[in-house]
Amino acid sequence: MNTAEWGRLIIYVGLASAVGATVIFALAARQQQWLHWARRVYLLAVVCTVAAFGVLVALCMRSDFRVVYVANFSSSDLPWYYKMSSAWAGQEGSFLLWAFWTALLGLLLMRRLKQYEQLAMAVYSSILAFLMAILTKQSPFLLYPPSEAPPEGMGLNPLLQNYWMAIHPPVIFIGFAALGIPFSIAVAALLRKDWDGWARVTMPFVILCWLTLGAGIILGGYWAYVTLGWGGFWGWDPVENSSLVPWLIVTGLMHGLIVQRVRGGLHRSNLLLALLGAPLFFYGTYMTRSGALAEASVHAFDALAKGALGLVIAMLLTYTIGGLGLWLLRLRAIPAKQTAEGVLSLDLAFSLGIIALVVIAGLTLIGASMPVLSLLIAKQSSAVDISYYHLANAPFAYVMLLLLGIVPFLSWRKVDNSDVFIQRLSGPWYATLLVGIAVAVASYFLRLPVALGVFFFLLLATFTIFSNVVLVWRLARHNKMSVGGYLAHVGVGLVLLGSAASIFYEQKAQAVLTNSSSAKLLGFQVSYAGMTHPDGELGKNNAVRLKFESLNGDESFEARPVYYFDTHNPMQPRRVAGPHVHKHLLYDLYIAIGSDGAGVIERVEDRGKSLTIRRGETKKMDDYTIHFKGFKIEGHMGDSDLRVGAVLDVEYKGKKTQLVPEAVLGKEVKPANLPGGGQVVLFPDEINANERMVILRFVGMPGQTVMPDHLLVPVEVKKKPLINLVWLGTILMMVGGGIAMRRRFAELAEEQQVAVAAPVPAAKQRDKSRPKPAPGLTGGQ
Amino acid sequence: MKKAYLFAIGFIALGLFMAGRAMIQTIVPYVSVAQARQSDGKVQVKGQLVPGSVQMDPVRMQTRFMIQDAQGDRLFVVHPKLAQGNIEDATEVVAIGRMAGDAFVAERILYKCPSKYQGKQMQEYQESAP
Numbered sequence: 001m002n003t004a005e006w007g008r009l010i011i012y013v014g015l016a017s018a019v020g021a022t023v024i025f026a027l028a029a030r031q032q033q034w035l036h037w038a039r040r041v042y043l044l045a046v047v048c049t050v051a052a053f054g055v056l057v058a059l060c061m062r063s064d065f066r067v068v069y070v071a072n073f074s075s076s077d078l079p080w081y082y083k084m085s086s087a088w089a090g091q092e093g094s095f096l097l098w099a100f101w102t103a104l105l106g107l108l109l110m111r112r113l114k115q116y117e118q119l120a121m122a123v124y125s126s127i128l129a130f131l132m133a134i135l136t137k138q139s140p141f142l143l144y145p146p147s148e149a150p151p152e153g154m155g156l157n158p159l160l161q162n163y164w165m166a167i168h169p170p171v172i173f174i175g176f177a178a179l180g181i182p183f184s185i186a187v188a189a190l191l192r193k194d195w196d197g198w199a200r201v202t203m204p205f206v207i208l209c210w211l212t213l214g215a216g217i218i219l220g221g222y223w224a225y226v227t228l229g230w231g232g233f234w235g236w237d238p239v240e241n242s243s244l245v246p247w248l249i250v251t252g253l254m255h256g257l258i259v260q261r262v263r264g265g266l267h268r269s270n271l272l273l274a275l276l277g278a279p280l281f282f283y284g285t286y287m288t289r290s291g292a293l294a295e296a297s298v299h300a301f302d303a304l305a306k307g308a309l310g311l312v313i314a315m316l317l318t319y320t321i322g323g324l325g326l327w328l329l330r331l332r333a334i335p336a337k338q339t340a341e342g343v344l345s346l347d348l349a350f351s352l353g354i355i356a357l358v359v360i361a362g363l364t365l366i367g368a369s370m371p372v373l374s375l376l377i378a379k380q381s382s383a384v385d386i387s388y389y390h391l392a393n394a395p396f397a398y399v400m401l402l403l404l405g406i407v408p409f410l411s412w413r414k415v416d417n418s419d420v421f422i423q424r425l426s427g428p429w430y431a432t433l434l435v436g437i438a439v440a441v442a443s444y445f446l447r448l449p450v451a452l453g454v455f456f457f458l459l460l461a462t463f464t465i466f467s468n469v470v471l472v473w474r475l476a477r478h479n480k481m482s483v484g485g486y487l488a489h490v491g492v493g494l495v496l497l498g499s500a501a502s503i504f505y506e507q508k509a510q511a512v513l514t515n516s517s518s519a520k521l522l523g524f525q526v527s528y529a530g531m532t533h534p535d536g537e538l539g540k541n542n543a544v545r546l547k548f549e550s551l552n553g554d555e556s557f558e559a560r561p562v563y564y565f566d567t568h569n570p571m572q573p574r575r576v577a578g579p580h581v582h583k584h585l586l587y588d589l590y591i592a593i594g595s596d597g598a599g600v601i602e603r604v605e606d607r608g609k610s611l612t613i614r615r616g617e618t619k620k621m622d623d624y625t626i627h628f629k630g631f632k633i634e635g636h637m638g639d640s641d642l643r644v645g646a647v648l649d650v651e652y653k654g655k656k657t658q659l660v661p662e663a664v665l666g667k668e669v670k671p672a673n674l675p676g677g678g679q680v681v682l683f684p685d686e687i688n689a690n691e692r693m694v695i696l697r698f699v700g701m702p703g704q705t706v707m708p709d710h711l712l713v714p715v716e717v718k719k720k721p722l723i724n725l726v727w728l729g730t731i732l733m734m735v736g737g738g739i740a741m742r743r744r745f746a747e748l749a750e751e752q753q754v755a756v757a758a759p760v761p762a763a764k765q766r767d768k769s770r771p772k773p774a775p776g777l778t779g780g781q
Numbered sequence: 782m783k784k785a786y787l788f789a790i791g792f793i794a795l796g797l798f799m800a801g802r803a804m805i806q807t808i809v810p811y812v813s814v815a816q817a818r819q820s821d822g823k824v825q826v827k828g829q830l831v832p833g834s835v836q837m838d839p840v841r842m843q844t845r846f847m848i849q850d851a852q853g854d855r856l857f858v859v860h861p862k863l864a865q866g867n868i869e870d871a872t873e874v875v876a877i878g879r880m881a882g883d884a885f886v887a888e889r890i891l892y893k894c895p896s897k898y899q900g901k902q903m904q905e906y907q908e909s910a911p
Contacts, residue, residue, distance in 0.1 A: 352789060359793065363800050370808070382810040383825065385877075391803030395796045685836065685845045685857065690882040714863055 004067045007055040007141035011132060014048030014099075017041050018129035025122035035118060042106065042125055049103035049128070053087075053096055056140050060087045066149040069093065069140040075155035075568055085166035086156045088173075091289065091304065092140035097169060099131040101177035109181055109205065114752060116201055119188035127180045127278070130315045137307035155568030158576040164223040172216020172243060178209035179246055179278040182253060183323060186274035190326045195267045195335055199260045200751060202274065204744035206254050209277075211737040213247045218730045229561075229579040229592040231506075231718050233726070234499070236389045241368040242284020246277045248361035252354040253277065258485075259350045263412060265337045269354070275323035280365070282316040287369065344421060346410045353403045356396040363392045394453070401460035401496065404489050408471035428466035435462050454504045461500065464493035484740030487732055494729025502588075502723040510716040513546075521717045522589075524548045528713050532560060544593050544713060548582075557582060559591045583724070590718040615692040623676065625651040628694070632660055646682050646694050650674070661696070663687065674698070809877060814854035817880060825877045826856060826885065830892070835869045844890075848874050860887045868892055 001009075021042040028034035056069070061083050065071040073093070074086035088097040106124055113120050144150070159165070182202050189198030220240070221233035234240060253273040256266045289304050290312065304312065366373065367384045374382040409424040436459050443450050468489040475483045511519035511526070518527035526548055533542040543560035550556065562578035582589040611621045618627040632645035645662040652675045659672035663684040671679040678698060686695035812824045828848030835846040844860040846868070858876045868874075868890075876887035 348788075352792065355789060355793060359796060359800075366804075371811075374808070374810075380810055382808045384804065385807040385809050385823070388803050388807035391807065392800035395799050399792065399796075685859070685884075688882055 002066075002143075003055055003059060003064070004141040004143055007052055007059070008136075008139055010048050010052045010055065011135050011139065011141070014045055014052060015129060015132035015136060017045040017048060018125050018132050021045050021125035022122050022129055025118050025125060029118035029122065038118070038121065039110065042110070042121065045125065045128060045132075046103040046107060049096075049099050049132070052135075053100040056093060056096055057084055057087045059141075060084060063153065065151065065153050066143050066146070067140075068142045068144055071144070071150050071153045073154070073156055075153040078156055078161075081163075081166060082156050082161050085160070085169075088169045089156055089160055090140070092135070092138050094169060094173070095131060095134055095138065096140055097173045098176055099128060099135060101174045102128050102131060102180060105174070105177050105181065109184075112748060112752070113185070113201060114755075116185055116188045116192075116198065119191050120184040123184035123187045124180055127184070127315075127319075130311060130318075134304075134308045134311045134315075137311060138305045153568070155566065158566045159227055162223055162227050164219050164226065168216055168219040168223055171212055171219055175209055175211075175213025175216050175247070176243070176281055178205060178212060179250070179281050181205040181209065182250075182274035183278040183319065186271050187323060187326060190271065190330050193330070193333060196260070196264070199257050199270060200748060203254075203257050203261070204741055204748050206250060206257060206274075207737060207741040207744055210247065210250045210254055211734060211741055213243060213250065214730075214737065215734055217243055217247060218734075222727070226581055227578050229577060231579070231590050231592070231720070232503075236364075236367070236386050238284075238288050238368050241364055242281065242288055245284065245361045245365050245368075246281045248357050248364070249273055249277045249280060252357040252361075255350055255354050255357075259347060263347060265347065266351070266354075268331065268334045268336055271327055271334065273354075273358070275327055279316060279320040279323060280361075282312065282319060284368075286312050286316050287372075344410060344418065346407065346412045349403050349407050349410055353400060353407075356400045356403070360393050360396050360400075363396075364389060367392065394457075397496070398457065398460060401457070401464050401493070404492060405460060405463040405467045407489070408467045408486060425467070428463055428470055431466045432459055432463040435459070448505060451504070454500060457500050458497060461493045461497035465490055465497065468493065481739060481743045481746075484736045484738075484743060486736070487739065488736030491729040491732030491734075491736060494725045494732065496729075498722050498725030498727075498729060502720040502726065505721045506718055508716060508718040510714065513713040513715055519715070520551065521715065522719050523552075524550050524717070526715060526717070529558065531563075533564075543580075546580075546591065546593075546713075546715060548589075548591075559589075561591055561593045563593055585724065587719055587721040588723045590720055592716045592718075593713055609698045611696045611698065613694060613696060621696075621698060623652055624674070626696070627651075631689070631692075632662075644682070644684070644687055644689075645670075646687075646696070648672075648680070648696075650680075652676055813852055814848075814850045814856045815852065817856060817885060820880060823877070823879050825875055826850065827873065827875045828856065830868075830871045830874050831855065837863055844868065846874070848876065856885050857883065858885045858887050858890070860890050 021038055021044075024034050024038040024041055028038045059067050059070050060074050061080065063070065063074060063076040063083065069090055069092055070086070073089045074083055078086070087093050102124075106121070106128065109124065110117060110121055182205065185198050185202045185205075189195065217240070220243075224235070225231075225233040250273075253270060256270040256273060259266045260270055286309075290309050367388050371381050371383050374380060405428070406425065409421060436455075439455065439458065442448065468486045472483045472486045472490060475486065507522055509521040511521055513519060513526065513528040515528060518525055520526070526546055529545040529547045531542055532545060541562070542564040543562045546559040546561070548555075548557050548559055559580040559582060561580040562576065564576050566576050577593060579590055579592040582591060609621070611619060611626065613619050613626065613628045615628050615630050618625065620626070627649040629647040629649060632647050633643070634645075635642040643662050643664050645660040648659045648661070650657050650659050655675065657675060659674070659680060661672040661680050661682040662670040663682045664670070669681050669683055671681040674680055681697040682694060683697065686697075688694070809823050809825050812820060812826060814826060814828065817824050817826045826848065828850040831847035831849055835844065837844055844863055845858065846860075847855050847857055849855045856876075858874075858878075859881075860876070871892035873893045875891040876885055877889040877891075878885060878887035880886075
């Protein structure tokens with residue numbers, strides 16, 4: 001047996017032990033003595049999953065092209081780290097990565113579950129079992145028949161050869177795997193009818209999930225920004241949406257659990273949110289990998305093998321129906337305590353914030369599902385424009401920002417004295433007002449674009465940043481561990497401020513450079529200075545050298561946008577173009593060759609002199625007098641070989657002739673020979689039948705200078721102000737989340753120790769031991 | 782308490798109303814070439830790229846090509862920028878835009894190349910948009 005066959009075998013053993021763990025953990029819920037065995041069987045499943053992943057990585061590292069997966073996604077000339085990352089570049093590998101993290105997180109989880117262990121681990125192991133089953137149907141360990149194994153692999157997609165892309169999947173899949181944790185614990189809680197204990201156990205894991213999923217999304221966005229060349233980091237793509245929606249739900253859950261912990265409310269909605277995250281990601285997996293969107297769009301991926309797809313659907317249905325069904329069944333038993341004491345209370349702010357997050361998730365989900373939904377509802381498939389996501393989500397985003405801005409000054413109890421509230425608010429408020437006036441004045445004098453909606457959005461984001469910075473500052477002096485949440489809120493404000501400003505105030509300019517001409521773009525003189533690998537082949541890692549010199553002489557640099565042909569698949573050389581990002585503190589210059597990184601055009605067809613003429617008109621062109629009599633059309637509109645001719649009466653040195661240059665649409669042109677040398681040509685795209693107008697092209701005429709073939713480099717430069725705030729914001733979000741996670745894990749450990757020391761229910765113990773938060777200093781509760 | 786509830790419900794209702802309006806404003810139907818010719822709003826047309834029909838025009842910053850839909854109807858598409866990547870090798874193209882005379886002006890195009898790459902992220906299709 002060779003290594004790949006071992007891999008297949010290990011997957012089967014892993015599947016069997018994950019199924020076994022599910023069953024034995026469930027048994028252990030009734031009979032404690034099974035628990036010991038359940039843990040061991042689960043451990044075996046973990047060993048198998050880790051080993052299978054290890055085998056795949058090893059096969060990729062060894063460039064074993066007898067394995068179909070390795071031949072498809074790797075090649076022997078890759079550096080070791082990209083060989084390794086090709087292990088998760090494909091469909092099968094990414095499922096294995098998902099299983100790998102699911103298995104490992106289970107170990108972390110198992111130790112902290114205590115009385116939840118049996119039921120929660122039974123549910124959690126079943127998720128692992130599903131993933132392993134999918135991997136038996138869509139195996140990364142398939143072998144070519146010995147005679148057909150290719151000598152070299154197709155190589156890793158050049159777009160993925162980027163260190164951000166190498167670490168994005170491993171990070172984001174921790175998040176996807178972690179989505180199963182709140183789900184499993186919530187199911188256990190519903191079965192045990194324990195409405196508070198589960199929230200404490202779940203809390204740190206929910207933050208872990210939020211953190212890794214969020215970091216993964218950000219890494220993906222940053223990768224898109226520096227590699228794809230269209231200049232943005234978020235495109236509301238189905239794949240992006242399928243990770244954003246669960247992340248928003250988890251964000252809502254995280255806040256709901258805080259309310260439950262401090263005020264003892266929101267039991268029902270927290271359980272519901274915990275049950276929604278994982279199924280929503282299964283749904284996204286199904287949508288993006290099933291070809292369900294392929295009916296209507298090219299957005300879909302290579303479809304999964306039939307058996308594997310069936311399992312994804314089974315997984316989606318099992319956990320959606322199982323989770324929601326159980327929740328509905330228990331709904332009346334779950335306590336519904338109303339806690340909000342007034343309009344100006346933290347309870348209401350949290351609730352509204354959670355609602356806003358959930359609604360944004362829902363609207364995004366509906367938008368992403370539209371191609372399928374519209375087919376079901378209206379029998380006509382439709383998709384929404386990207387602007388839908390902005391328009392639909394905007395009202396909720398405004399509310400969310402406003403809430404984030406005032407939350408630091410609210411307390412759980414009703415604010416009796418609204419003067420105090422207003423007084424606390426006044427600092428950030430006046431600071432924001434000043435910024436607002438400054439932006440307004442700057443807009444007026446610098447003639448910046450103005451839109452009221454964007455202006456208020458920017459101000460609300462600024463307000464959020466100021467308020468939370470003030471609170472972080474105050475909290476940090478008392479208890480450093482309590483600043484996490486508010487630090488993350490500063491990050492959210494920065495991300496939203498940076499993205500809105502970088503999109504709205506973006507400036508762009510484009511020009512076509514040649515060997516000999518330069519252009520003025522956004523205050524720079526830009527010229528083409530050759531290729532970095534000028535030996536003609538445009539081999540790997542070639543870049544175009546563009547010299548930028550600012551017009552006022554302060555700055556000059558050479559931009560090197562990547563441009564080469566990837567030839568791993570000799571039948572389809574693939575053009576690879578990537579942008580060059582020239583960073584400044586306050587803005588980025590985003591330089592792409594071609595608009596959207598199209599690339600260099602080596603040769604251009606010279607279309608010659610043009611003459612625009614309507615039917616019935618007579619015009620002069622050099623020595624020719626031309627009368628356009630009308631069209632001659634053969635075939636029907638829409639035919640593949642529709643021929644359109646322009647009937648011309650041409651007079652040249654007193655002699656009249658009739659010429660009919662023709663165009664066969666989509667195929668070729670049939671020029672007509674001019675008396676006196678040269679030709680008149682009609683191009684299919686230069687016929688305007690509605691206006692009865694054509695553009696005639698004259699080539700090869702005496703005395704006409706023909707432009708020589710040369711290199712044309714279309715350059716697009718975008719100036720993106722304040723984009724760095726987005727990256728700074730994401731870092732703060734992650735640091736804040738990290739602090740909060742540490743704090744909650746520490747709390748959980750402490751509570752579980754207390755619970756062991758004294759057999760008093762942990763909930764009561766806590767309420768006595770912890771002082772009520774002081775108003776206005778509710779940090780991170 | 783009542784007040785808080787009303788507040789929340791009013792907020793959701795208003796938001797959903799605006800979201801519904803946004804949906805109506807931004808929905809773009811998938812149509813055949815024949816339907817596209819009749820349409821006067823924004824539509825998306827999916828078709829096979831007619832081989833050899835791609836013209837990149839760096840002077841006017843345009844990409845022009847023909848697509849043929851499942852019914853065999855052809856449509857001449859003008860995209861007002863130079864498309865990214867290997868549109869020449871594309872098989873399927875989705876053009877999003879509106880008719881202008883006999884030509885279809887596509888503000889966005891998505892296209893799929895017959896590539897062996899089948900990874901999990903965006904490489905499956907390429908996109909060009911302003």
